[in-house]
Amino acid sequence: MNEKISIGLLGLGTVGSGVVRIIENHQQELKHHVGSAVYIEKILVKDASKQRTVEIDEQLLTENPEDILSNPNIDVVVEVMGGTNGAKDYIIQALKNKKHVVTANKDLMAMYGAELLTVASENGCDLFYEASVAGGIPIIRSLVEGLSSDRITKMIGIVNGTTNYILTKMSNEGSSYEDVLQEAQDLGYAESDPTADVEGLDAARKMAILGTLGFSMNIALEDVSVQGISNVTEEDLEYAKQLGYRMKLVGIAKRDEGKVEISVQPSLLPKNHPLASVNDVFNAVYVYGEAVGETMFYGPGAGSLPTATAVVSDMITVMKNMRLGVNGRSALPPLYEKKLKTDEEILSKYFMRLHVEDKAGAFAAITSLFSGNNVSFEKLLQMPIKNKDLAEVVIVTHKTNKRTYEHIHSCLRDLDVVKDVMSSYRIEGVSYDE
Numbered sequence: 030m031n032e033k034i035s036i037g038l039l040g041l042g043t044v045g046s047g048v049v050r051i052i053e054n055h056q057q058e059l060k061h062h063v064g065s066a067v068y069i070e071k072i073l074v075k076d077a078s079k080q081r082t083v084e085i086d087e088q089l090l091t092e093n094p095e096d097i098l099s100n101p102n103i104d105v106v107v108e109v110m111g112g113t114n115g116a117k118d119y120i121i122q123a124l125k126n127k128k129h130v131v132t133a134n135k136d137l138m139a140m141y142g143a144e145l146l147t148v149a150s151e152n153g154c155d156l157f158y159e160a161s162v163a164g165g166i167p168i169i170r171s172l173v174e175g176l177s178s179d180r181i182t183k184m185i186g187i188v189n190g191t192t193n194y195i196l197t198k199m200s201n202e203g204s205s206y207e208d209v210l211q212e213a214q215d216l217g218y219a220e221s222d223p224t225a226d227v228e229g230l231d232a233a234r235k236m237a238i239l240g241t242l243g244f245s246m247n248i249a250l251e252d253v254s255v256q257g258i259s260n261v262t263e264e265d266l267e268y269a270k271q272l273g274y275r276m277k278l279v280g281i282a283k284r285d286e287g288k289v290e291i292s293v294q295p296s297l298l299p300k301n302h303p304l305a306s307v308n309d310v311f312n313a314v315y316v317y318g319e320a321v322g323e324t325m326f327y328g329p330g331a332g333s334l335p336t337a338t339a340v341v342s343d344m345i346t347v348m349k350n351m352r353l354g355v356n357g358r359s360a361l362p363p364l365y366e367k368k369l370k371t372d373e374e375i376l377s378k379y380f381m382r383l384h385v386e387d388k389a390g391a392f393a394a395i396t397s398l399f400s401g402n403n404v405s406f407e408k409l410l411q412m413p414i415k416n417k418d419l420a421e422v423v424i425v426t427h428k429t430n431k432r433t434y435e436h437i438h439s440c441l442r443d444l445d446v447v448k449d450v451m452s453s454y455r456i457e458g459v460s461y462d463e
């Protein structure tokens with residue numbers, strides 16, 4: 030066994046700084062787990078002259094990736110720089126140079142995970158990515174190890190800290206979308222381009238990773254239907270509350286008879302659903318297994334130290350594998366062929382808010398469109414809108430399929446009495462079938 034294990038860090042931003050802090054502050058625990066001292070040998074940054082939030086020996090910093098990727102002293106490369114192209118090339122080079130890799134990069138793992146895991150195993154190296162989904166929650170480990178004996182049927186995840194922070198503050202404190210997004214950026218939760226957070230792409234990447242592992246199928250990012258939170262209004266949040274729901278950006282991955290659906294969208298959850306009280310930057314993944322039943326994994330989904338915990342725990346697994354001489358053997362290819370549900374097979378309840386003409390017959394035209402498509406209402410509200418000849422209609426449907434709902438949605442726009450479909454959200458239930 031090595032007397033010391035040397036780490037090369039690619040990136041010293043929010044997550045990288047947390048990794049440095051944990052390695053410094055938890056040396057005793059690391060040595061206990063790993064049996065050797067753990068050192069940081071080099072750190073790649075874009076700009077070595079930049080002021081850092083963590084105290085660091087300047088000699089460790091480099092702007093030249095070769096100082097890490099081709100450095101014979103480095104055993105483990107930790108990629109916390111983000112992005113796809115550069116990070117992918119660096120990881121492949123590191124693996125080919127027989128260095129184990131730990132990454133927090135969901136962009137990369139959602140797009141190129143299968144390819145990178147193949148390169149890793151061909152080179153007898155580990156490639157772990159626990160921090161890529163739900164920050165500090167050990168959800169990947171839980172699916173791959175803790176629940177490996179079960180068959181996962183459904184995962185509902187609040188897997189983006191930034192949007193959960195925004196929706197919580199908007200809903201509970203009436204804060205403006207722009208102000209809270211800025212706060213989430215200042216706190217280091219958001220991606221360097223926060224569009225990926227607010228438009229649901231970051232959550233979609235995580236759901237693709239969870240779907241691949243949970244269902245043992247090669248789920249691609251393109252298989253995830255995505256809608257973000259940028260159009261969610263204060264009115265929608267208020268109606269959600271009035272009707273006994275909470276609005277969350279929810280990832281849903283569901284398997285029925287071998288076929289799967291995966292999506293990310295702002296959704297209404299009944300206020301007694303365990304996920305409805307997951308607030309601020311916290312994330313949670315609700316997992317249904319055929320044998321285990323229901324389990325929920327909860328914790329901080331973003332931020333420096335929580336995310337770094339996942340990174341350093343992966344490093345410990347790599348180092349334990351080094352001691353046992355079993356690196357590069359843990360990743361398994363998917364067991365099942367991917368089969369996606371059609372829109373007719375995707376079932377859900379929906380919330381819809383409309384502006385309609387406030388006159389006789391308007392309501393009847395809407396209800397007959399729904400009933401003509403065999404969709405019944407669970408709840409219905411109608412209120413006049415002040416100083417306008419319009420009424421606001423809020424509908425909660427019983428369960429219907431996605432195709433029928435989308436058909437009704439487009440027909441509503443063609444009705445003369447309907448001025449606008451203001452918003453529309455999926456409603457997720459409490460039990461597996463809802």
Ligand SMILES: NC(=O)C1=CN([C@@H]2O[C@H](COP(=O)(O)OP(=O)(O)OC[C@H]3O[C@@H](n4cnc5c(N)ncnc54)[C@H](OP(=O)(O)O)[C@@H]3O)[C@@H](O)[C@H]2O)C=CC1
Nearest residue numbers: 040041042043044074075076109110111133134331332336
């Ligand atoms: N922030 C979070 O809470 C979480 C982040 N992640 C993921 O972790 C990764 C890192 O995120 P985060 O720490 O927030 O990002 P930051 O933007 O805070 O840090 C990125 C770091 O990488 C360096 N870097 C970026 N591009 C290059 C490049 N081309 N060459 C050399 N150095 C480069 C930057 O250098 P310099 O400092 O000189 O600019 C910086 O130190 C991302 O993949 C992100 O998605 C995952 C879970 C949670």
Ligand SMILES: N[C@@H](CC=O)C(=O)O
Nearest residue numbers: 189190191219220331
């Ligand atoms: N931007 C991401 C960071 C963690 O993955 C988030 O907000 O969840």
Ligand code: NA
Nearest residue numbers: 159162164166
């Ligand atoms: Na995690």
